[in-house]
Structure formats: C-alpha cells, structure tokens
Amino acid sequence: LNADRPHRIDALEYSRxxxxxxxxxxDGGLTCVHVTVSIWEDARxxxxxxxxxxxxxxxxxxxxxxxDRAADLEAARVEGRTGVVLGFQNCSPFEDxxxxxxxxxxxxxxxxxxxxxxxxxxxxxxxxxxxAGLSRFGRRVVAEMNRVGMLVDLSHVGARTCLDAIELSxxxxxxxxxxxxxxxxxxxxxxxxxxxxxxxRGGVIGLAPYPHLTPDDCSLADWCTMAARTAELMGGxxxxxxxxxxxxxxxxxxxxxxxxxxWTHEVDYGAGTAQQPGWLEPPEWFRGPADFPGLAGGxxxxxxxxxxxxxxxxGNFDRLFSETFEPVGAAAPALR
Amino acid sequence: LNADRPHRIDALEYSRxxxxxxxxxxDGGLTCVHVTVSIWEDARxxxxxxxxxxxxxxxxxxxxxxxDRAADLEAARVEGRTGVVLGFQNCSPFEDxxxxxxxxxxxxxxxxxxxxxxxxxxxxxxxxxxxAGLSRFGRRVVAEMNRVGMLVDLSHVGARTCLDAIELSxxxxxxxxxxxxxxxxxxxxxxxxxxxxxxxRGGVIGLAPYPHLTPDDCSLADWCTMAARTAELMGGxxxxxxxxxxxxxxxxxxxxxxxxxxWTHEVDYGAGTAQQPGWLEPPEWFRGPADFPGLAGGxxxxxxxxxxxxxxxxGNFDRLFSETFEPVGAAAPALR
Numbered sequence: 001l002n003a004d005r006p007h008r009i010d011a012l013e014y015s016r017x018x019x020x021x022x023x024x025x026x027d028g029g030l031t032c033v034h035v036t037v038s039i040w041e042d043a044r045x046x047x048x049x050x051x052x053x054x055x056x057x058x059x060x061x062x063x064x065x066x067x068d069r070a071a072d073l074e075a076a077r078v079e080g081r082t083g084v085v086l087g088f089q090n091c092s093p094f095e096d097x098x099x100x101x102x103x104x105x106x107x108x109x110x111x112x113x114x115x116x117x118x119x120x121x122x123x124x125x126x127x128x129x130x131x132a133g134l135s136r137f138g139r140r141v142v143a144e145m146n147r148v149g150m151l152v153d154l155s156h157v158g159a160r161t162c163l164d165a166i167e168l169s170x171x172x173x174x175x176x177x178x179x180x181x182x183x184x185x186x187x188x189x190x191x192x193x194x195x196x197x198x199x200x201r202g203g204v205i206g207l208a209p210y211p212h213l214t215p216d217d218c219s220l221a222d223w224c225t226m227a228a229r230t231a232e233l234m235g236g237x238x239x240x241x242x243x244x245x246x247x248x249x250x251x252x253x254x255x256x257x258x259x260x261x262x263w264t265h266e267v268d269y270g271a272g273t274a275q276q277p278g279w280l281e282p283p284e285w286f287r288g289p290a291d292f293p294g295l296a297g298g299x300x301x302x303x304x305x306x307x308x309x310x311x312x313x314x315g316n317f318d319r320l321f322s323e324t325f326e327p328v329g330a331a332a333p334a335l336r
Numbered sequence: 337l338n339a340d341r342p343h344r345i346d347a348l349e350y351s352r353x354x355x356x357x358x359x360x361x362x363d364g365g366l367t368c369v370h371v372t373v374s375i376w377e378d379a380r381x382x383x384x385x386x387x388x389x390x391x392x393x394x395x396x397x398x399x400x401x402x403x404d405r406a407a408d409l410e411a412a413r414v415e416g417r418t419g420v421v422l423g424f425q426n427c428s429p430f431e432d433x434x435x436x437x438x439x440x441x442x443x444x445x446x447x448x449x450x451x452x453x454x455x456x457x458x459x460x461x462x463x464x465x466x467x468a469g470l471s472r473f474g475r476r477v478v479a480e481m482n483r484v485g486m487l488v489d490l491s492h493v494g495a496r497t498c499l500d501a502i503e504l505s506x507x508x509x510x511x512x513x514x515x516x517x518x519x520x521x522x523x524x525x526x527x528x529x530x531x532x533x534x535x536x537r538g539g540v541i542g543l544a545p546y547p548h549l550t551p552d553d554c555s556l557a558d559w560c561t562m563a564a565r566t567a568e569l570m571g572g573x574x575x576x577x578x579x580x581x582x583x584x585x586x587x588x589x590x591x592x593x594x595x596x597x598x599w600t601h602e603v604d605y606g607a608g609t610a611q612q613p614g615w616l617e618p619p620e621w622f623r624g625p626a627d628f629p630g631l632a633g634g635x636x637x638x639x640x641x642x643x644x645x646x647x648x649x650x651g652n653f654d655r656l657f658s659e660t661f662e663p664v665g666a667a668a669p670a671l672r
Contacts, residue, residue, distance in 0.1 A: 044380045051435025099387025106443050 001078045007031050007314030008292055009321075011206030011241050012155070012177035014039075014089070014258070016249030017056060021289070022063040024248075025082040028292035031314060032073055032083035032321070034111055034176060034243075038093050040261035043100055046093040050107050053086060068108060070322035085321065087111030087153065087176075091122045094141060101144040110325045111176065112145065113153040114138060114165060117270060118263060123165070124158030126187040131158030134165055146170045151324040154198075155188070155206075155243070162194045171324050172202035174317075177243030179213050180233070183226040186213055188271055192233060199234035204320045206243020209286040209295075212271035213245070220285040220295070224302035227312065237308035241317040242295065247279065248288055255279060337414045343367050343650030344628055345657075347542030347577050348491070348513035350375075350425070350594070352585030353392055357625070358399040360584075361418040364628035367650060368409060368419035368657070370447055370512060370579075374429050376597035379436055382429040386443050389422060404444060406658035421657065423447030423489065423512075427458045427477065434476055441484040446661045447512065448481065449489040450474060450501060453606060454599060459501070460494030462523040467494030470501055482506045487660040490534075491524070491579070498530045507660050508538035510653075513579030515549050516569070519562040522549055524607055528569060535570035540656045542579020545622040545631075548607035549581070556621040556631070560638035563648065573644035577653040578631060583615065584624055591615060 008029050014036040015021050025033055037049040057066050065076040067083040076083030086109045094100045094112075104112075114134075115125040122138030124131025134142065142165055145152055152173040154162045166173055175198060181189040190198075190205065198205060207227055208214075214223060231237040247254075255278065259270035269277055285294060292313075299309045344365050350372040351357050361369055373385040393402050401412040403419040412419030422445045430436045430448075440448075450470075451461040458474030460467025470478065478501055481488055488509040490498045502509055511534060517525040526534075526541065534541060543563055544550075550559060567573040583590075591614065595606035605613055621630060628649075635645045 043383060047379060047436065047439050048433070051433070051439055054435065054438050097384070097387070099390065100383065102390050103383050103387055103443065107439065108442070 002080050003078055005029070005031065005077050005080065006310055007077060007318045009241060009314035009317040010034070010246075010289060010292065011174070011243035011317050012036070012208075012245050013247070013289070014245070015247050017052070018249065019060060019063075021248060022060050022082065024289045026063055027290040030082045030289055030292060031077040032067060032085060032318070033289070034085040034087050036089045037086050037109070038088045039090055039116060039258055040092055040263075043093050043095055043097070046088075046104070047107075050086065050109075053084070053108075057084060066108060067110065067321070067325070069326050073318055073321055085110050087113075089113045089153075089156065090116035091120050091141065094121075096121060096137065098137075098140055098144055101141060101150065102148045105148040105150050109150065110321070111151045111153050111174070113155055113176075114142075114157050114161060116156050117259070117268075123161030126156055126158050128158060131160040133160045134168065138165075139168060142168050143170075147328055149324060149326045149328070151321065154194075159191055159194055162190070163197055166194075166197045166201050166203065169201070170328075172204070172320055173198065174203055174320060175205040177206050177208045177210065177245040179207055179226060180230050183229070184213060184215050186271070188213055195230065195234055199236075199239040202320075204239055204241050204316050205230070205234075206241045206317065208243050208245045209283055210245035210271075211280040211283060212276075214283070218283060220283075220298040221301065224295075224298040227299060228302040228304065231304070231308070237304055238311055238316055238319075240312045241314070242292075242312065244286065244289070246282065246286070246288055250279070252278060338416050339414055341365070341367065341413050341416065342646055343409075343413060343654045345577065345650035345653040346370070346582075346625060346628065347510070347579035347653050348372070348544075348581050349583070349625070350581070351583050353388070354585065355396055355399075357584060358396050358418065360625045362399055363626040366418045366625055366628060367413040368403060368421060368654070369625070370421040370423050372425045373422050373445070374424045375426055375452060375594055376428055376599075379429050379431055379433070382424075382440070383443075386422065386445075389420070389444075393420060402444060403446065403657070403661070405662050409654055409657055421446050423449075425449045425489075425492065426452035427456050430457075430477060432457060432473065434473075434480055437477060437480040437486065438484050441486050445486065446657070447487045447489050447510070449491055449512075450478075450493050450497060452492050453595070453604075459497030462492055462494050464494060467496040469496045470504065474501075475504060478504050479506075483664055485660060485662045485664070487657065490530075495527055495530055498526070499533055502530075502533045502537050502539065505537070506664075508540070508656055509534065510539055510656060511541040513542050513544045513546065513581040515543055515562060516566050519565070520549060520551050522607070524549055531566065531570055535572075535575040538656075538659075540575055540577050540652050541566070541570075542577045542653065544579050544581045545619055546581035546607075547616040547618060548612075550619070554619060556619075556634040557637065560631075560634040563635060564638040564640065567640070567644070573640055574647055574652050574655075576648045577650070578628075578648065580622065580625070582618065582622070582624055586615070588614060
C-alpha cells in the first residue's frame with residue numbers, strides 16, 4: 001500500500017476507453033479520473049455505456065477501481081489504482097423523469113452537468129444566445145441530485161443557470177473543466193461573477209489545458225499564472241483543481257457526434273471554429289494524462305505553496321467528491 | 337427489536353402496490369415479500385417500475401425495507417418491517433443484452449424468471465406446445481445471474497428449460513409460485529422430474545394457494561396434504577416454501593396486460609379459461625397476505641414438525657435468498 005501516494009485527480013476526460021489510456025493514467029499517477037459516459041444519450045442508450053464501464057472495470061481491475069463513495073477515493077489512492085468516477089456531460093439520460101436521478105446514482109453515476117452545448121430540460125447552455133435560468137424541472141433535479149449524492153457540474157452551462165444552481169444547491173457544486181473568461185474569451189470559460197459565487201458556496205473549478213479554452217501558444221507558465229489569478233479571485237487555492245478535458249483516440253466521427261449529436265443537420269463547430277474545425281493539437285506541456293505530474297512544477301513556479309499545489313493536483317476535488325457522492329446525512333437511511 | 341420474530345416469506349405477489357397492501361403484510365407478520373416489477377416491460381419501462389419502488393420504499397419506510405443482501409433479510413425480520421425483494425416474471429427487461437443482468441442487479445433486482453407465458457429469448461414457456469430448452473443467450477444469462485447474485489426463477493418456464501437451468505446453474509434455483517402437476521393438472525404446475533431435480537440442487541418451490549393452480553374447492557387441509565406429499569417427493573421439507581401469487585386491487589385491464597401484453601390481438605386466458613376468464617375468488621383460507629399465519633396450523637395438521645413449519649413459512653426461502661442474492665465468493669471483488 002502507498003499511504004503517501006498523493007491525490008492526483010483529473011476532473012474531466014472523454015477519450016477512447018482502452019487499456020493504453022488506463023496505462024497513461026497509471027504513468028501519470030492519477031488516483032481518480034471523472035469520465036464522461038453520456039453526451040446526447042437517452043436513458044436506454046446510457047445503460048449500454050454503463051454496461052461497457054462495468055466490463056472495463058472488471059477487465060482492468062489491476063489498474064482501475066470504481067468510485068461510489070468517499071472511501072473508494074481513499075482506497076484507490078493507497079492501492080495504486082486509478083479511481084473512475086462516472087459522469088454525464090448532459091442531462092439527456094434523465095429524460096423528463098425525476099426518478100432517473102436516483103436510478104443512475106444506483107448505477108454509479110456521481111456527476112451530472114445540467115446542460116451541454118444546447119439548452120436542456122434543466123436550463124441554459126453557454127452556447128445559447130440567452131439563458132432563462134434553471135427550469136421548473138431543473139430545480140427539482142438539482143434538489144434530487146443533492147439528496148441522492150450526485151455532484152452538479154456547471155461546465156458547459158449558461159451563466160444565469162450557473163448562478164441559479166449555485167444558489168439553489170444545498171451542497172457545493174463544480175465546474176469540472178473550464179477557465180476564467182478573463183483569461184480567454186470563449187463561451188465555455190466562466191465569468192468572474194460565476195467563479196466568485198461558486199467559491200462562496202465551497203465549489204471547485206477544474207482548470208483546463210484544453211487548447212480551445214486557452215489563448216494560442218499558451219505556455220505552462222501562462223496557464224499557471226492564470227491559475228494563481230483565479231485562486232486570488234476565488235479567495236483561495238482550495239477552489240482550484242484540474243479538469244484536462246483531454247480526448248485521446250477519438251476521430252472526426254466521434255467529434256461530429258460530440259458536437260452535433262442528432263440535433264442539427266448542419267455543421268456545428270462546438271468549441272472549435274470554421275478555421276479550427278477538428279481536434280486541436282494539445283499543448284506540448286500536456287499531451288495526455290501521463291503529463292499530469294509536470295503541472296505541479298509549473299504551479300509551484302507561479303507561487304503556490306506545496307500544500308496548495310497538492311490541493312490543486314487532486315486534494316481539492318478529493319474533498320469535493322467526498323462531500324457530495326453520498327446521500328445527505330451521515331446516518332441517513334438507505335436511499336431505496 | 338424482535339429477535340424472536342419468525343421468518344414469514346411470500347415468494348411471489350403481484351398486486352396494486354399501495355399502503356393498504358403493506359399494512360396487510362404487517363398484519364400477516366410477513367418479514368419478506370418477492371414482488372413482480374416486470375411482466376412484459378423492456379429495459380426502459382422497467383426503470384419506471386423500479387423508480388416507483390424507490391419512492392414507495394421511502395414513503396412507507398415505517399413498514400418496508402429494501403432487500404439487497406442476506407443481512408437485509410435479517411434486519412427486516414428483527415426490525416418488524418417487511419423486506420421487499422424486487423423481481424421479474426419475464427426476461428424482457430434484459431432485452432438481448434447480457435450487460436443488463438448486472439445493470440438490474442445494481443438497481444436491486446434479485447430474482448428473474450427465465451420466461452413468462454411465451455417462449456423468450458432465454459428458453460421455453462410452460463404454455464408453449466414445445467420447449468427447445470435453454471437458448472444460447474439463455475445459457476449466458478444463467479451464468480451471469482449466478483455471477484452477480486440473481487436468483488433464477490422457473491415458475492412459468494417450460495419443463496425442458498427448467499431441467500436445463502437446474503443443471504447449468506452453479507447456485508440453487510427456485511420455483512417461486514407453483515404446485516406439483518400430480519396435485520392438479522395445469523401447465524403452470526411442475527412435473528415430478530422437475531421437482532426432484534430442483535431439490536437435488538438445493539432449490540425451493542413456493543407452493544401456491546392461487547385458485548387457478550389448485551383443484552376446485554381445495555381446502556386448507558387438501559393443500560397442506562399436498563405440501564406434505566411434495567416434501568416427501570423432494571426429500572425433505574427444506575425444499576418447500578410459500579408463493580401465494582396473490583393479486584389484490586387489480587382489475588380486468590391489469591389482467592389483460594398480464595396475459596396479453598402486446599403479443600396478441602386475440603383473447604388469451606393465461607392461467608384461466610373461457611369459463612373462468614377473470615380474477616378468481618381466492619380460497620376462504622387465504623384471502624390475502626394477512627391470512628399468512630393461518631397456513632402454519634394447517635401445515636402442523638398435515639404432520640410437519642414445528643421446525644419444518646418454520647422453514648416452510650419462511651426459513652427455507654430466507655436460506656435460499658441469503659445464498660443467492662450476493663456475488664459469488666465471500667471476499668469477491670466489487671462487481672463493477
């Protein structure tokens with residue numbers, strides 16, 4: 001057992017899920033990764049995705065461990081395995097059915113984003129021209145997520161819906177993968193008011209080396225300076241983590257599905273543009289999960305203390321996940 | 337706590353699930369009931385049924401407790417609540433997808449019948465003219481049920497498929513609700529060869545007071561004499577339990593769904609006949625779950641010892657459920 005192994009958590013990945021990726025997680029010392037199991041899938045199709053993860057978790061049990069509760073995060077760390085948190089980047093698996101929140105919690109899903117690139121049944125998206133805030137159904141889903149122990153993710157969510165959810169949620173929430181709008185002006189990046197509200201309620205943002213969300217030619221030093229400014233804005237480094245949003249092994253057909261699903265017959269570029277329509281080359285300082293350890297040196301160079309670096313590298317998401325993955329109340333009755 | 341409360345288990349009910357029923361369970365001293373959540377429903381529709389049970393189990397937590405594992409059976413007993421085991425009377429929720437066995441185990445389903453009134457993707461039904469035995473998919477599903485901890489139920493299953501499943505299953509199996517064919521000649525009742533094979537592998541049959549499965553004007557004494565003969569045939573009373581198959585609060589539309597689902601546009605009478613097309617009056621000695629205690633006196637009168645009566649009233653299904661509801665191996669790794 002590796003009692004001293006540090007928490008290293010990647011708060012968002014969406015890749016081709018194969019053993020070579022899981023070996024990169026091991027090589028990067030990752031103790032936990034939040035993986036996306038649904039983008040546009042409905043409830044039935046999401047069962048297929050979860051079934052696939054059930055098999056992967058068994059077949060690669062030497063490298064992986066499922067994360068259902070706080071104790072699993074600690075177990076994965078000391079066992080030298082990578083804990084896998086299942087999550088949604090959309091609410092499509094919930095359809096219009098409040099019962100499905102608990103159903104998917106029973107199936108191991110611990111994180112759900114309230115909307116993806118389009119307005120959802122729950123609220124607005126950062127790509128829509130306007131955002132009416134959390135819907136009537138959305139308010140009930142957030143309360144149900146709070147009850148069962150499912151972390152609210154606001155990454156692609158519109159600003160007004162973000163603020164509504166932060167205010168309504170009885171438990172801290174997350175932006176698993178984004179940067180501040182002040183660092184780089186992109187719809188996916190977050191405005192200062194969202195970031196300060198997030199921090200005021202104990203939330204954490206996973207900062208992203210993802211090239212669509214950073215300026216051109218962003219260096220590790222630039223990115224870490226941004227992290228330091230974000231920590232200052234949010235009142236402390238405990239509100240910062242890393243959500244790489246890295247996608248390895250996916251092709252153009254995968255990207256078309258991610259961006260266009262079934263909702264348009266015309267090209268939509270998602271986070272990209274007509275000038276940059278495909279997968280971008282990742283920065284040389286973060287080509288994949290195996291490069292995770294290298295971020296620590298950059299963070300130290302930007303002035304973070306050793307404790308702060310440890311928190312950003314994983315301790316802060318470990319705390320947030322531990323606080324939000326189980327039903328409310330330590331001695332709560334069984335969910336069912 | 338009621339350390340001395342005896343196990344009283346009804347191995348099959350399919351009723352209108354409301355509080356008045358749960359109060360009858362309490363009045364009958366039932367420590368556990370196996371309830372049907374799917375007859376013809378596919379995976380998606382079954383999520384709705386399980387969602388309904390999640391809510392019922394919360395709203396009536398003073399009376400009910402979900403049963404996921406052996407320890408829950410014991411807890412329900414001593415707490416004075418009724419444990420609820422979720423089960424399928426058909427394999428329709430599995431569709432053609434082996435992954436769905438584990439998915440539904442994660443959602444609390446602990447029993448599944450391999451076919452209902454029609455041939456299924458897994459095997460033959462007692463109502464079909466011929467039975468080709470367990471299918472290729474059926475063999476894999478039985479093995480997967482063994483692995484995850486889901487009890488195989490053979491109640492409506494054809495005889496050859498019953499024998500195949502009994503032989504293939506690495507864990508004891510059940511007939512949750514039927515009587516011997518020698519007692520009353522009905523397709524749903526079981527032939528001697530199935531009953532002796534079931535017993536040889538540690539299985540249990542839930543004998544049914546259900547009037548379609550008993551002779552006209554069957555008295556409690558007649559039914560208990562049948563139980564004694566069945567125990568003799570099967571080599572001991574430890575292979576006998578009770579599966580009332582009682583249905584309370586359902587109407588003709590419910591019965592039409594149960595019998596005809598979507599598979600026929602003509603009338604099918606299921607266990608009934610053109611002469612007896614509707615719900616039959618239950619026998620006066622078993623009008624519902626509150627009459628459960630009265631069965632014990634009849635069993636004593638038929639010559640069973642006190643220990644044998646306790647086993648038939650619940651101890652035998654408690655043992656079988658405890659043996660079959662958890663993954664194989666005491667120190668087995670997590671399923672996922």
